[in-house]
Amino acid sequence: MHGIMERHVSNPANPLLKRTVVRFIDAAGEDIVFTHGQGCHVFDRKGRRFLDCVLGYGPVVLGHADERFNARIADALGKGIHFPGFADAHDEYVAKLVAVSGLKSPVAPSFMKTSSEANTAAIRIASLVTGRKGVLRCGFTGWHDSQHARSPSWHAPPGHRMPLRNTEGLRGVSGDEEVFNWISLDPEDLGALLDTHGHRIACFILDAFQFAFVERDVILGAIAQCRRHGIMVVLDETKTAGRVSPLGVAGHCEDAWDMLVLGKAIGNGAPISMLLVKEAFRDPALKAQVGGTHSKELLSVHCALATMDRMQEADGHRILGNAGSAMADLFNACVRQLGLSEALAMVPVFGGSLLDIRMRDDLYADPALLRKLQASFLARGVLLLVGHPFFISLAHDGAVDAWRETFLDALGDWWKAVSNDDMAKRSAGPVAIGNSLVAS
Ligand SMILES: Cc1ncc(COP(=O)(O)O)c(C=O)c1O
Structure with a gap:
């Protein structure tokens, strides 16, 4: 067989030096290797599609391959x-x-x-x-x-x-x-x-x-x-x-x-x-x-x-703000539906063109829980960052609602993992968002 897959070496002789921040590892423990992007999505060698809210850690403001x-x-x-x-x-x-x-x-x-x-x-x-x-x-x-x-x-x-x-x-x-x-x-x-x-x-x-x-x-x-x-x-x-x-x-x-x-x-x-x-x-x-x-x-x-x-x-700065705010609204609606409002919230930062997930104070004490949330979204096909702001592109405008079920599943998976952890058994307090508190 002479397909594209054949040219990819899964364990190359000279593996790239990759800092952890730019390694995205799937549920099977394998590095995700990206092949192309289109609009708000990126695709990998295995043909998987991801909603991309990392966007190269911020640069891709118009969306991929505009x-x-x-x-x-x-x-x-x-x-x-x-x-x-x-x-x-x-x-x-x-x-x-x-x-x-x-x-x-x-x-x-x-x-x-x-x-x-x-x-x-x-x-x-x-x-x-x-x-x-x-x-x-x-x-x-x-x-x-x-x-x-x-x-x-x-x-x-x-x-x-x-x-x-x-x-x-x-x-x-x-x-x-x-x-x-x-x-x-x-x-x-x-x-x-x-x-x-x-x-x-x-x-x-x-x-x-x-x-x-x-x-x-x-x-x-x-x-x-x-x-x-x-x-x-x-x-x-x-x-x-x-x-x-x-x-x-x-x-x-x-x-x-x-x-x-x-x-x-x-x-x-x-x-x-x-x-x-x-x-x-x-x-x-x-x-x-x-x-x-x-x-x-x-x-x-x-x-x-x-x-x-x-x-x-495109009146791009306004569109980015709207698209990011829509994403935060969707995420927070899912959080409410699952009864997790006291544990976390997505904050639209500076109008929404940047997004940040903030946690209940005690959850910050265990960085593994933050990593698990990121991994849980990744496993469901959403690339976002936890413990670091993440980003929206013009191509996200109008594309976010389709991900509702995915958000619910990813949050549900994560909360199950958190609930198995002693940390979550402590009494819950409100989520601190800068100087304000997110209403549950
Ligand atoms: C505020 C800020 N300054 C500087 C840098 C470094 O930029 P670069 O990665 O282009 O060297 C970053 C990277 O994330 C950043 O967020």
Whole structure:
């Protein structure tokens, strides 16, 4: 037989290095290997179809294999994708971003491939400007040493963040290059940290997703505190830019940041991030020599242009919010039907273009239960994340209701597993959702 299946080696000689976050393992204990995507679905080698709410961890904002997007990219391919220097399309993208977002501050923009890279660039620029090398972080901001070293599980609510991880093998994160975390989102903790270490800190890097856990003023107050210590502010809108709005959730608060990072959804899956440095820092940004060979690559820029145009034509930010809210409504209706309202809820974050499952306090104590929920949905053909926000694309609009029975089955399976666990036998309390409580 010479079918497609035959070409796939189930146990290859050189298996890829795969971090657990990007391994999806089926009920038989086998890695799911994806072959293609269409709209809100992805398919695997075994011909299985999944509802995709992971979307590459956020980038695929239009949905997979969007026809009009593909046509634009095919056209761009015919003109070459990498020149000796920058091209028309780079300027066109920046001009459109400014027009569409209403950005008022003049900025020095840089094209990057990843947001880890953009944040590393921002740290170097801040170090040049301030003459300091320490870094203060709040939220996940990438995998480079200064972003990754000694970090907690940032995507859990502050009270449930696991102890510091990633303590070995990372360089440039101690001594005068120390990295600090603001984990609790408590202004008093931040004040104490800044009183002791503020004079050594070059920049405060903030993952805008942290706005999902506290009132906006708490974070804006933290930014003001940092400024009083001469610390530059890097607002990292990687998860939110091009999704919640062109500049994310707080990018339009232009006084709040010195540098703004955009990523993920701006390219609909292509590797592109942007570092926007306020014009006043153009000289140090140039001196910092941030960027490399692929900073001027064009394919991803055409992807970003096509994505922005499609989002504008389709009123995309509103549609994403509606589709995500519909998904949360469906999930929470299933939760109510099963009598689980006191155990968990799906929260539409920033209007619904991001989603987050929040649990009853005691359930957070056992990360295995969170993993089981994710596995239970996966076993029923739904890819979503638990303990990490997950995502909606334009292609999800109107497609969610069909999954009602699946949601009920997946939740039912999970609750059976939880009920067998001592944890669930404790008395139930309400589910904490940021500052509010979900009504059951
Ligand atoms: C807020 C934030 N910043 C930075 C990053 C790192 O981005 P990249 O994976 O493009 O390096 C991520 C990735 O999830 C992120 O969520």
